[in-house]
Structures are given as C-alpha cells and as structure tokens.
Amino acid sequence: MQHQxxxxxxxxxxxxxxxxxxxNLHEAVLLCYPFGQEYMRAHKAFRxxxxxxSRKGYTVMKFDYPGTGDSYDDGKDIGYNxxxxxxxxxxxxxxxxxxxxxxxxxGLRLGALVAAELATKNTYIKKLALWDPFANGASYIQxxxxxxxxxPFKPNNVWNIHGYPLPKIFRExxxxxxxxxxxxxxxxxIIQILSHENHDTKAIQEAHNQQVTQKVIGPESDWNYVDMVxxxxxxxxxxxxxxxxxxxx
Amino acid sequence: MTDNTYSEEVIQFGNNNGLIGIITxxxxxxxxxxxxxxxxSGSLHRAGACRNSVYLARALALAGIISFxxxxxxxxxxxxxxxxxxxxxxxxxxxFDAMDELEQRLGSLKFVVHGLCSGARDAFSxxxxxxxxxAISQIDSYSYQNKGYILxxxxxxxxxxxxxLNAIKIRIFDQSKNNPLGELNSILETQAWPEYPPxxxxxxxxxxxxxxxxxxxVVYTGSWNDTYNYxxxxxxxxxxxxxxxxxxxKYMPNANHVMTEETDRYEFIDTFKQFVQxx
Numbered sequence: 001m002q003h004q005x006x007x008x009x010x011x012x013x014x015x016x017x018x019x020x021x022x023x024n025l026h027e028a029v030l031l032c033y034p035f036g037q038e039y040m041r042a043h044k045a046f047r048x049x050x051x052x053x054s055r056k057g058y059t060v061m062k063f064d065y066p067g068t069g070d071s072y073d074d075g076k077d078i079g080y081n082x083x084x085x086x087x088x089x090x091x092x093x094x095x096x097x098x099x100x101x102x103x104x105x106x107g108l109r110l111g112a113l114v115a116a117e118l119a120t121k122n123t124y125i126k127k128l129a130l131w132d133p134f135a136n137g138a139s140y141i142q143x144x145x146x147x148x149x150x151x152p153f154k155p156n157n158v159w160n161i162h163g164y165p166l167p168k169i170f171r172e173x174x175x176x177x178x179x180x181x182x183x184x185x186x187x188x189x190i191i192q193i194l195s196h197e198n199h200d201t202k203a204i205q206e207a208h209n210q211q212v213t214q215k216v217i218g219p220e221s222d223w224n225y226v227d228m229v230x231x232x233x234x235x236x237x238x239x240x241x242x243x244x245x246x247x248x249x
Numbered sequence: 250m251t252d253n254t255y256s257e258e259v260i261q262f263g264n265n266n267g268l269i270g271i272i273t274x275x276x277x278x279x280x281x282x283x284x285x286x287x288x289x290s291g292s293l294h295r296a297g298a299c300r301n302s303v304y305l306a307r308a309l310a311l312a313g314i315i316s317f318x319x320x321x322x323x324x325x326x327x328x329x330x331x332x333x334x335x336x337x338x339x340x341x342x343x344x345f346d347a348m349d350e351l352e353q354r355l356g357s358l359k360f361v362v363h364g365l366c367s368g369a370r371d372a373f374s375x376x377x378x379x380x381x382x383x384a385i386s387q388i389d390s391y392s393y394q395n396k397g398y399i400l401x402x403x404x405x406x407x408x409x410x411x412x413x414l415n416a417i418k419i420r421i422f423d424q425s426k427n428n429p430l431g432e433l434n435s436i437l438e439t440q441a442w443p444e445y446p447p448x449x450x451x452x453x454x455x456x457x458x459x460x461x462x463x464x465x466x467v468v469y470t471g472s473w474n475d476t477y478n479y480x481x482x483x484x485x486x487x488x489x490x491x492x493x494x495x496x497x498x499k500y501m502p503n504a505n506h507v508m509t510e511e512t513d514r515y516e517f518i519d520t521f522k523q524f525v526q527x528x
Contacts, residue, residue, distance in 0.1 A: 001269070003269050014259070037299075040293055043294050068300070069300070070259075070295070070296060070303065074307075162299075163298070163299030163300075163508070163514075164300070
C-alpha cells in the first residue's frame with residue numbers, strides 16, 4: 001500500500017494506491033468517493049472494493065477531493081471545479097506511477113458525476129462505472145435541499161449537509177455538470193451499477209443508450225439515511241458485482 | 250498538507266507497516282506540550298465523523314501542538330490483522346504502537362489521547378496501562394443511569410404532555426409496523442457496542458487514573474441522554490473517586506454525538522485546546 005499527499009505545498013491531496021495482489025493485469029482503477037456523510041458511510045465499502053479489485057490484478061487508487069478527508073482546506077470555499085482539478089491530478093498521478101494504458105474509473109453518487117467528467121477528457125479511460133449516480137448537478141442539489149431540515153441560509157451561504165459544508169461556489173459550479181449532455185469517446189464502455197433505478201439512472205440510460213449497459217443489484221441503498229452515530233453502508237453483493245462486471249466486460 | 254503554519258505527513262508503522270496515520274506538525278512547535286493522539290470512533294476512519302478529527306488536528310497545529318490521527322487495523326486505510334483485546338480495559342495495542350513510533354520519530358514522551366464514543370473508551374483503557382499518557386479526552390464515554398438521572402427524566406416526562414402523547418404513538422407504531430429499515434439491515438453496518446463493564450469496575454479504573462495523576466477532559470453530548478442528562482452526573486456516578494482538579498467536565502446538551510453543527514464542533518475544539526494548553 002502506498003499512501004501519500006501529492007500536489008503543491010498548500011494544495012496537497014491524499015491518495016492511496018493498492019497494488020495488484022496477484023496476476024498483474026497492467027490495468028488501473030481510480031475510485032471516486034461521494035460527498036459528505038455518504039463519503040464516511042462509503043469509506044469501508046471502497047476499502048473492500050479496492051481489495052477485491054487488487055486481488056483480480058488491478059492497481060487501485062483512492063483519493064480525497066480538496067476540502068474533504070485528509071486533503072487540504074476546510075471545505076468552506078471549495079468549488080466543484082477544484083474537485084475536478086483534484087480528480088484530474090489524482091488520475092495523472094496514477095497514470096505516471098503505473099504507466100498503464102488501460103485505466104478505469106468508478107464513481108459513487110456525486111463521485112459518478114466526477115468520474116464521468118474524467119471520462120470525457122481522458123481518452124485512455126476504457127471503462128466508466130457509475131454506481132447509484134446522480135445524472136446531473138441539479139439533481140444533486142435537489143437531493144441536498146431535501147435533506148436540509150432548516151432553511152439553507154448559513155453564514156457565507158455555506159450549507160451544512162449533515163455536518164459537511166457545501167459552499168455556494170460548489171453549488172453553482174456543479175450545476176453545469178450533466179452526464180446526459182456529456183459526449184464520451186467511443187472507446188469508453190459505460191456501465192451503470194445500481195442498487196435501484198430512479199429518474200437519474202433512467203435519464204442516463206436514455207441519453208447514452210448505445211454506450212451504456214446497466215445492472216440493478218438490490219437491495220436499495222439508502223444513502224441519505226443518517227443516524228448520527230456513524231453507521232456505515234456495506235453493500236457486499238453490489239461491490240462483488242462491480243468487480244465481476246469490470247473484470248468480465 | 251502545508252501552509253504557512255503547519256505541515257502534514259503520512260506515515261506507515263506497526264507490523265509490516267500495516268498501520269497508517271497522519272502527523273500534523275506546526276511550524277512553531279510548543280515543546281512543552283504533549284502530542285495529541287486522535288483515535289478512531291467505531292468503524293469511521295481517521296478523518297472522523299463530520300471530518301472533526303481533521304479540523305481538530307489542524308486547529309491544534311495553529312496552537313503549536315503536534316497531533317497524530319491514525320487508523321486501527323481493519324479500519325480506514327490500515328491493513329488487516331491486529332489483536333483482539335482480552336477485555337474492555339486492557340488497552341488497544343495500536344495506540345501503544347503509535348506512541349512507540351512517535352517516540353522514535355519525534356522524541357515525544359508525553360501524550361494526550363482523545364476519542365469519541367468507542368475511541369473515548371479506548372483512550373481511557375490505554376491510559377490505565379501506559380505512563381506516557383498524561384491526559385485523556387473523552388466525548389460520550391461510560392455513563393450509567395443513577396438516581397439523579399431517573400429523577401430528572403421522570404420530571405421532564407411528567408411536565409411535558411407531548412412526551413405522553415409521543416410515548417403512546419410509539420407504542421402503537423411498534424405494534425402495527427415492522428422496522429422500516431428492515432430491508433436495509435443486510436447492508437447497513439450499524440455500530441454495535443459491547444456492554445459496559447459494571448459501574449464499580451469503571452469507578453475503580455478512574456481511581457487508578459487519579460492515582461497516576463492523569464488529567465481528564467470529560468464531555469457528554471445531548472445524544473447520550475439515554476444515560477446522561479445533567480451537568481454533574483459524572484461526579485455523582487463516580488462519587489467514590491477523589492478527582493480533585495484532575496477532571497474538566499463539560500456538558501453539551503444541545504450538541505449531538507458527532508457534532509454536526511459547526512458551533513458545537515468549535516466549542517469543543519476550543520475547550521480541547523485550552524485543556525492541552527493547561528497540561
């Protein structure tokens with residue numbers, strides 16, 4: 001395992017690389033976390049996903065976006081564009097460290113939106129796995145609004161989503177991100193892996209019908225459920241399905 | 250991570266370098282102060298619930314205090330393995346390993362160990378066995394219902410008609426409906442806490458900490474109201490222990506367990522900073 005902080009001195013992001021445990025496939029996978037309490041609840045699931053993929057022969061990398069986890073900043077004035085820059089830095093680092101030509105990206109929830117953005121810009125990405133994705137930033141903001149118990153008027157207009165700051169600049173910038181309108185290189189194989197179908201996943205399927213395959217694996221993961229004591233989600237069957245889908249496709 | 254005031258370094262340590270942690274080091278270190286260890290809480294990794302461990306570490310750095318937040322085996326980015334402790338009060342080996350590592354790297358011989366919930370109990374048990382731990386900080390640690398608790402609970406119930414109504418509603422709901430989260434149970438990994446040891450055992454352990462002159466910051470939040478509901482309940486619970494001035498007690502009835510509100514978070518961080526500055 002290789003864990004480090006990369007980037008310029010005042011903008012370091014945390015990355016964690018799990019090398020292949022056997023049968024090195026010379027392919028790598030970048031995992032894109034969701035945001036906020038979903039990030040905390042998914043952290044262990046990502047750990048399991050990374051371990052299973054490494055056993056299949058992949059090099060796997062996880063990273064924390066700016067303003068989240070162990071990366072720089074307190075998150076109160078981080079924009080979505082800074083997340084995309086951080087994700088691109090992580091991807092560049094993974095490519096330079098491994099020198100692999102086949103790289104795949106898996107994103108969960110808001111992380112799926114980030115992963116999709118990466119796939120539009122980096123032609124060496126071969127597979128894009130969207131795990132319970134939001135189809136666009138507007139849908140994400142709508143989801144956040146539904147979770148706010150108080151009117152979202154906080155100091156400096158930073159929303160508090162279950163203890164995690166979501167600043168105005170982030171909310172504004174994420175609105176321009178929309179998987180339905182993205183154009184992907186023809187070489188990208190897009191896979192939707194879902195705990196359940198919803199309006200967002202149907203919209204993605206319709207927009208990219210020729211390029212998307214879809215798997216629905218239950219039971220439904222309620223990412224919005226919050227118990228204030230730190231319970232986590234561990235959808236083992238779904239994680240195994242992601243691994244087999246990535247390996248077999 | 251570096252800015253003008255501190256730097257951060259990822260380190261691996263323990264058996265086969267299987268443990269991972271992050272040292273947050275101020276550019277201007279106060280050499281007289283202990284190093285703060287920030288522990289895991291339940292299954293949550295070293296960033297902490299609501300990223301509170303990261304905020305705490307960086308706030309301490311601004312006050313000249315070095316901190317180290319790390320993952321136990323099986324949690325976060327640390328490897329698998331690790332020992333299962335014989336009993337609740339035996340202390341976690343990973344905490345001792347972390348102190349050994351920091352002693353080698355930084356020459357640190359004094360530590361203050363902070364934890365939330367299970368982390369608070371780990372801080373407590375480790376301090377019983379290692380003289381390098383001169384202070385601990387516990388949020389929502391051991392608590393037990395006592396007479397004062399029951400009296401206040403009863404009074405609160407009797408004086409609020411809505412409480413009566415809710416109690417009736419809950420009973421009806423329980424009888425008529427299955428657990429609405431039942432379908433999720435197969436994938437929802439909830440925190441399962443071991444039963445607390447008998448109060449007398451914990452009281453004796455607190456006496457041991459007093460005997461070794463361990464300073465304690467003890468915090469309870471409103472989420473612990475199943476067993477803790479008034480400011481000085483801690484002293485009533487463990488009334489046989491002569492704490493003297495070793496305990497700083499703080500009751501935050503309006504805060505929840507993971508401190509989702511920024512004002513609660515920074516109220517605690519300020520309290521913790523003052524506590525460490527006083528050591």
